[in-house]
Amino acid sequence: MSEATKRQRETRAPVLTARNVVRRFGGLVAVNDVSFDVKAGEILGLIGPNGAGKTTMFDLLAGSILPTSGEILVNGTPVSGEAAHLRIGRGLGRTFQIPRPLPNLTLIENIMLAAQGQTGEKLLANFVTPWRVAAQERAARAKALELLQLVTLTHLAHEPARVLSGGQRKLLELARVMMADPAIILLDEPAAGVNATLLEVIIDRIRDINARGITFLLIEHNIDMVTRLCHRVLVMASGQLLSEGTAEEVARDPRVIEAYLGGAV
Amino acid sequence: MDLLGYGAFFLTTALIFSLVTLGLNLQWGLTGLFNVGLAGFVAIGAYTSALLTTPDDAARLGGFGLPILVGWLGAMVVGGIAAALTGMATLRLRSDYLAITTFGVAVVVQLVALNAQKLTGGPFGIGFIPRPFGSLAETPLLFNLSNLAVVSVVTLIAYLALEHLSRSPWGRVLKALREDERAAISLGKSARFYRVQAFAVGGAIMALAGALQAHFTGFIAPDNYLPILTFQVWVMLIVGGSGSNLGAVIGSILVWAIWAGSGTLTSILFPPEQQARAAALQIAAIGVMLCVILLIRPNGLFGDRPRRRRFSKRAKIAAGESSSGS
Numbered sequence: 001m002s003e004a005t006k007r008q009r010e011t012r013a014p015v016l017t018a019r020n021v022v023r024r025f026g027g028l029v030a031v032n033d034v035s036f037d038v039k040a041g042e043i044l045g046l047i048g049p050n051g052a053g054k055t056t057m058f059d060l061l062a063g064s065i066l067p068t069s070g071e072i073l074v075n076g077t078p079v080s081g082e083a084a085h086l087r088i089g090r091g092l093g094r095t096f097q098i099p100r101p102l103p104n105l106t107l108i109e110n111i112m113l114a115a116q117g118q119t120g121e122k123l124l125a126n127f128v129t130p131w132r133v134a135a136q137e138r139a140a141r142a143k144a145l146e147l148l149q150l151v152t153l154t155h156l157a158h159e160p161a162r163v164l165s166g167g168q169r170k171l172l173e174l175a176r177v178m179m180a181d182p183a184i185i186l187l188d189e190p191a192a193g194v195n196a197t198l199l200e201v202i203i204d205r206i207r208d209i210n211a212r213g214i215t216f217l218l219i220e221h222n223i224d225m226v227t228r229l230c231h232r233v234l235v236m237a238s239g240q241l242l243s244e245g246t247a248e249e250v251a252r253d254p255r256v257i258e259a260y261l262g263g264a265v
Numbered sequence: 266m267d268l269l270g271y272g273a274f275f276l277t278t279a280l281i282f283s284l285v286t287l288g289l290n291l292q293w294g295l296t297g298l299f300n301v302g303l304a305g306f307v308a309i310g311a312y313t314s315a316l317l318t319t320p321d322d323a324a325r326l327g328g329f330g331l332p333i334l335v336g337w338l339g340a341m342v343v344g345g346i347a348a349a350l351t352g353m354a355t356l357r358l359r360s361d362y363l364a365i366t367t368f369g370v371a372v373v374v375q376l377v378a379l380n381a382q383k384l385t386g387g388p389f390g391i392g393f394i395p396r397p398f399g400s401l402a403e404t405p406l407l408f409n410l411s412n413l414a415v416v417s418v419v420t421l422i423a424y425l426a427l428e429h430l431s432r433s434p435w436g437r438v439l440k441a442l443r444e445d446e447r448a449a450i451s452l453g454k455s456a457r458f459y460r461v462q463a464f465a466v467g468g469a470i471m472a473l474a475g476a477l478q479a480h481f482t483g484f485i486a487p488d489n490y491l492p493i494l495t496f497q498v499w500v501m502l503i504v505g506g507s508g509s510n511l512g513a514v515i516g517s518i519l520v521w522a523i524w525a526g527s528g529t530l531t532s533i534l535f536p537p538e539q540q541a542r543a544a545a546l547q548i549a550a551i552g553v554m555l556c557v558i559l560l561i562r563p564n565g566l567f568g569d570r571p572r573r574r575r576f577s578k579r580a581k582i583a584a585g586e587s588s589s590g591s
Contacts, residue, residue: 062451088453100448102441112434113441114452120434121454123462127426133433180453 012040013076015184015215016061016092021070023056030056032239033070038184043206043216045230045247047223049260053239054219055097058188061217062094063087075183089116093182097189097219099169103162107153107172110161111144112137114179140179147175151205167198174205178214185209187218191225203229223247235259273409275525276518280413280420281478283517286501287423287510288470294507295431296463297443299360301495302351302367303471305374308490309347310340310472311479312378315391318480325383325391333397337476344472345465352464356457371495378487390486394479412481419477420514423470427510439463493548497524500551504558506565515566523554 014037023031031053038044048054059065061072063084072080074090087094102110118140119125120133148154151171156164164172170190177185190206191199199222206229210216220226226233227247235243235250237259243250250256285307292298314336319328331339355366378385385391396402398411430436438459441449446456479485497520505516527550531543558565 064447064450083455085450085453085455088451094451096448096451100445100451102444102448104444105437105440109437109440113437113449113454115434116453118434121438123430123435123466126430126433126435137434176452 012042014038014073015040015075016217017071017073017076018057018061019071019073021057021060021072022068023053023060023065024068029239031060031067034236034239034241035070036234036241036244038215038217040183040215041210041213042231043210043218043229045226045233046217046219046236047221047226047233047250048236048242051238052236052259054236055188056239057236058094058186058219062092062186088114088177088180088182091181091183092186093177093180093184094186095170095173095177095188095190097192099166099173101161101164101169101172101176104160106158107148107161107164108141108144108157110172111147111176111179112140114176115140115143116180144175144179147178150178150208151175152201165198167194167202170194170202171198171205174202174209178209182214184215184217187216187220189220190218191220191222199225223251270406270409273406273413275521277409277413277416277481278478278525279518279521280416280514281474281481282498282501282521283514284420284423284474284477285471285498286505286513286517287420287427288467288474289498289502290507290510290513291427291430291439291470292463292467294502294509294513295436295443296439296460298352298460298463298467299364300367300464300467301364301492301499302369302371302374303498304490304492304494305367305371306344306348306468306471307475307478307494308371308374308378308487310344310475311485311489312385312391312475313343313472314340314476315394315479315485316384318395319391319393325386328391333395333480336480337473340472340476341469344475345469348468348471349461349465351468352461356460368492368495371490371492375487375490378490385487388487390484391479392484394483394485396480396483416477416481419473423473424510424514427470431510497521497551500555503565504555506562506568509565509567512565512567519566520551520554523550527551 016038019035021031021034022029034057046054046057056065060067063079063082067080070080071078074087074092077090079087079090102113105113118136119129120136126133145154145157148157151174153168153171153175161169161172190202194202203225206216218230230247233245233247233250234241235253235256242259243253243256245253285303289300289303292300316327317329317331317339318333318336320330322328351367351370355363358366379388381387397415398408401408401411438449438454441452441454442456442459450456501517501520502513503516504520505512505514524547527547528544531546532540535543562568
């Protein structure tokens with residue numbers, strides 16, 4: 001990456017912001033006063049040893065749990081108190097560590113479900129304005145097919161999602177979340193349980209999608225993947241932000257080495 | 266002639282059951298809501314319509330002597346509201362806990378029907394419910410056929426509307442909630458909002474069925490709405506294939522045929538003093554049939570979840586085993 005593009009990336013507005021976020025579970029402080037920005041267009045990695053609080057942080061950002069204190073902003077709008085299902089409408093999409101396809105719906109139905117603002121999701125609209133519903137469905141189907149092509153699953157479009165392998169499920173989730181036109185996608189361990197060949201496909205797709213201007217925040221244990229993909233990396237340990245920088249920079253940080261290899265942090 | 270008349274009578278009852286099963290299919294087959302209190306919503310519909318349409322009665326509230334159609338619409342509205350309230354009260358409950366709660370609702374409704382004499386006529390029930398085509402009652406065949414026509418039209422409309430809905434984006438959201446609620450939420454669907462809707466629409470359809478039945482027989486009593494009704498409808502849905510509207514209709518007709526048939530059979534085979542005991546054989550007959558169907562076709566006759574074994578073989582080839590990950 002040239003210095004110019006790096007500087008450019010740094011000056012962009014944040015898509016997602018965590019501001020002094022704290023989350024307690026009883027006596028345990030799983031996330032302790034964490035603040036960071038995810039800037040438009042970057043791929044940001046979040047790494048850390050087991051128990052560092054990454055998954056809790058992820059759930060807080062995705063809205064599945066609420067912070068004890070602090071704020072989360074999507075495109076500058078505070079969303080901390082909002083229900084999880086409103087987040088994608090704000091431009092924040094997510095995937096799951098263990099993918100969650102809808103097993104008995106076809107791949108294309110899985111993806112079409114993610115379309116936002118569908119008139120046909122209102123009960124009465126299906127009887128009052130069926131032509132409008134049908135037109136939207138046609139458009140959604142065409143877009144879903146394009147996305148299936150992007151993730152190389154076109155040949156399975158009309159199969160139920162339960163036939164997919166673990167890696168294919170991750171690709172389906174990626175296509176599905178893309179359907180909602182998010183500004184940022186949170187990826188929870190995209191490499192976990194994926195074979196080497198398919199992992200390359202996933203890395204390529206993330207790059208392609210990022211090139212379209214979509215921001216990524218990914219939690220990952222696979223350091224090789226993080227090094228290859230992420231422009232910037234955050235390291236968490238014991239619920240706190242430990243270090244920040246490029247993959248090479250954080251790898252040299254003695255605090256990071258200590259956190260990974262053990263010892264009192 | 267007699268046989269034709271009985272056939273019409275039989276089909277009318279079976280189609281009214283179909284309507285209840287269609288309502289349950291929306292809740293369970295599509296959305297995955299475990300409602301084992303459906304008898305309560307059928308009862309609410311029956312009593313609402315009876316109160317609205319019967320002539321004034323000094324012994325209890327109403328009746329209001331309104332047209333039958335108003336009674337049916339009223340039943341749907343009240344049944345829908347009752348179901349929506351149940352849905353809201355149970356938003357945080359899943360599967361088994363939801364089942365216990367809905368069962369409780371049905372028991373409460375039945376006990377109210379039994380004890381709130383001023384409202385429901387108590388154990389004596391409500392009689393003189395106006396019957397559509399009541400003037401034809403002199404000629405039973407014509408009367409039965411016209412009833413069948415009305416019930417068929419109502420069931421057909423409900424069937425077509427539900428078919429349309431289950432293929433719509435709205436139905437897709439319900440299916441998504443059935444499959445994986447967290448995934449659906451992450452894609453922007455409010456699980457709560459849709460659960461309440463599925464409860465309300467399903468409850469309204471069940472209530473309409475209750476109302477139809479009340480006007481068809483002209484008399485209702487709390488005993489019509491015991492948990493056995495819930496059991497029958499569940500069997501109908503499982504046999505027909507949960508998730509399929511066509512299955513709900515066919516399953517209802519089939520199970521009702523076996524139920525009515527085994528009833529006739531026991532009344533022929535057993536002496537009168539043993540009749541009450543022999544009636545238990547009906548439940549046994551249904552149980553055996555249920556086992557047989559589940560062994561032969563685990564997803565019911567028309568289940569929308571494709572049979573696993575045959576499917577996965579073809580699909581696995583398509584998926585290309587070689588490129589599969591973990």
